[in-house]
Amino acid sequence: MNATVDNTLDERPEGSDGIDQMGHLVTGELDLSHGVALYLEDITVSFDGFKALNNLNLEINAGELRCIIGPNGAGKTTMMDVITGKTRPDSGKAFFGQTIDLTRLTEPEIAHVGIGRKFQKPTIFEQHTVFENLELAMKTDKRVWKSLMAWLTGDERDRIAETLKMIRLNSEADRPAGLLSHGQKQWLEIGMLLMQEPKLLLLDEPVAGMTDDETMRTAELFVSLAGKHSLVVVEHDMAFVEKLGGLVTVLHEGSVLAEGDLATVQNDQRVIEVYLGR
């Protein structure tokens, strides 16, 4: 268990309130001045009395790569639903940076402020070509009128080509995305996320259905993204989590059970009881 310690962690001015930039509370401007990208406080979500999230507290630092693990029903997906605006919490705060209150924005608005999400089941546009999938995801003005008049510029084509190369799908660019293998679909969805140029990436089981080789390449990609982006990865594959390094948060019954590097949480008695030691 030699989990690589995420060295970017130490560079952050964690909890340093000294650099306050005159209380600007303008929603829409991402403010990472305190080094916190995502801040969840006492989030509770219940469905018909069942508490999917129970006073969940979570803080993700700017540039951090965080893994979230936990048994089924621990609330991992619900947490992502809250962050992306799909589910409104019954109580609690959810902030992106210092100023953006996520509980007041719609899904498309949250995408615009810079949060990208990959679903557990690869969700791509199967009838569209791989190229078109990336084109639609690309960061741009996404209002109706702009889409009616949109025409790809050379720069935009270059960006799509770059991403195609990164996700190793250049030879598939003009094929319908529905014909891709499961692993390729996962990569395409990751590629779509990158085209959005998000500040925070939420990745729900990104390597499910991938070969070992693909899994390792995905890990390398994520590690290279950290620093510039913040990443939250939900995953069951421990080899993958280990490869990613960074802090691991264990969720259980809707709240945080343990937090630390992989080795620490794997040796935590409570974690072993609920999850790892099954």
Add this chain to the structure above:
Amino acid sequence: MRKPLTVRILSALDSKQWLALGIFLALALVAVPVLHLMVPEESAFHVSTYMITLIGKIMCYALVAVAMDLIWGYGGILSLGHGLFFALGGYAFGMYLMRQIGRDGSYQSDLPDFMVFLDWKELPWFWIGSDHIGWSMFLVVAVPAFVAFVFGYFAFRSRIKGVYFSIITQALTYAAMLLFFRNETGFGGNNGFTDFKRILGFPITSSEMRLVLFGLTAVMLAATLVFSAWLVKSKFGRVLTAIRDAESRVMFIGYNPLWYKLTIWVISAVLCGIAGALYVPLVGIINPSEMSPANSIEIAIWVAVGGRGTLIGPIIGAFVVNLAKSWFTVSFPEYWLFFLGLLFIVVTLLLPQGLVGLWKKVMKKEGAAA
């Protein structure tokens, strides 16, 4: 490199498609008038008034079918209330046609006959301006657009989808039908509008006027086809089909599906309204039965039979089903609805891509065999 809009619209169809469109327009604007006016009636090549009215009517239906396909085939939203927009357009233009009757009605009054019959002394406020063709044409577009916008905004904002949306549209057109059946609503009650005499002072039943209406319908159908081809090939069209296939993904990459759905919904309603306005002078009558749920369901059947998600499919579907209908309702009137139901089941089960899908399959097989 940015291309000007005209270039993009030109590139919406390929050269073969432009050629086909040109041939269609030549037939409608030159061949049909010549064969109707110049060729003697006893000749086999004579195009009868009956044929012109029938084909003109079906072209109106084809226009509705294309509009339906935009929202259903490309947007994935099945409307079972499109007859409403068609009827609204028809009524809006029918108001003008009623005013053009002038004092030639049975009561020799300035008011339309049905108002005299109801003992009304003056025009209701919503009839003001209806004697101007420009205002009527504006209403043809504005009324369906407004109704569609208001209804669509609340339905799509509430994220009503699938069968629920279909049922609500069905209820909407049914409610409108009941409203228009009432004499007090001010649109002629269950008789609707009929006995039209003139458009712009020219007699409406003359051969020339019929040919003009026929030609206008053909041009409108062609223009709609080009516009729709441009629309579905634009990025807007790709977002629309993306919403159809994976709406949540569309939202999470930052598009608000509400405005996309609303845009195509309103465009579709306006096209139906225009079709209705062309239909009413051609067939000479509009009444609330156009809003009956069965009519709206039939529109969906045309599209399903022709092939959803292709632009030529709905046109083929509208022609095939309606030609079959005009033959059936003469030869076996009591069996038409059974046949229509059977057709829908067969198409749904065996031809999910409609006739266009079948054609493509056959061509593929031939290509493989050759």
